[in-house]
Amino acid sequence: MLATASTAGTSMHADRELVEAVLAGRRGAFEQLVRTYQGLCWRIVDDIVRHPDDTRELCQEVFLRIHRSLHQYRGESALKSWVAQVACSVALRHIERRRLPLAEPQDDEDGLAPAERVGDGFDLEAATADRDLQAHLHAAIESLPPLQRLLLTLYHLEEMPIGDIARSTGLAEGTIKSHLFRSRKRLREILEARIGVPA
Numbered sequence: 220m221l222a223t224a225s226t227a228g229t230s231m232h233a234d235r236e237l238v239e240a241v242l243a244g245r246r247g248a249f250e251q252l253v254r255t256y257q258g259l260c261w262r263i264v265d266d267i268v269r270h271p272d273d274t275r276e277l278c279q280e281v282f283l284r285i286h287r288s289l290h291q292y293r294g295e296s297a298l299k300s301w302v303a304q305v306a307c308s309v310a311l312r313h314i315e316r317r318r319l320p321l322a323e324p325q326d327d328e329d330g331l332a333p334a335e336r337v338g339d340g341f342d343l344e345a346a347t348a349d350r351d352l353q354a355h356l357h358a359a360i361e362s363l364p365p366l367q368r369l370l371l372t373l374y375h376l377e378e379m380p381i382g383d384i385a386r387s388t389g390l391a392e393g394t395i396k397s398h399l400f401r402s403r404k405r406l407r408e409i410l411e412a413r414i415g416v417p418a
Contacts, residue, residue, distance in 0.1 A: 234298035253282055255304045267310035268366040281306045303387040359409040367402035
């Protein structure tokens, strides 16, 4: 736990240094910020919009907005979370303008409280580690609605804590946990149907 706290402290210090360098107009600092977070930005926007030309354009908008509003970053959370928040905001506004559905309607037939919904017995990491499952898993993730894809990306690929995801997306933590539970349940059902992965 001490190592984790130390790593987080080092990361936050590096975040502050990078932000200060950008705000001071130091040569190459903003380019470094873009290089560091362009993959994250692309994954978030693309998970929501699913159109390469729109994703490219929206990612440019994200970094323009970051450049204009970086002075508002207070260092209270990781810079990664703040960048994710801007990317989510830009992509979600795009979806709203296009009037596209973001998520499937939810029902409460599983009867679980939101706090119980994160773990469901399906090990997404183990499925990803098995090369034979990767193609099927990728196709299954592609079939999920944009919001579920986004949350899986942030939680599993970017390893963002639920609290940071809540700040980035504006969703309540219980809602995020519920979506993660439902999306993993859906992935398990799809994989069972396609290749007989046990429940």
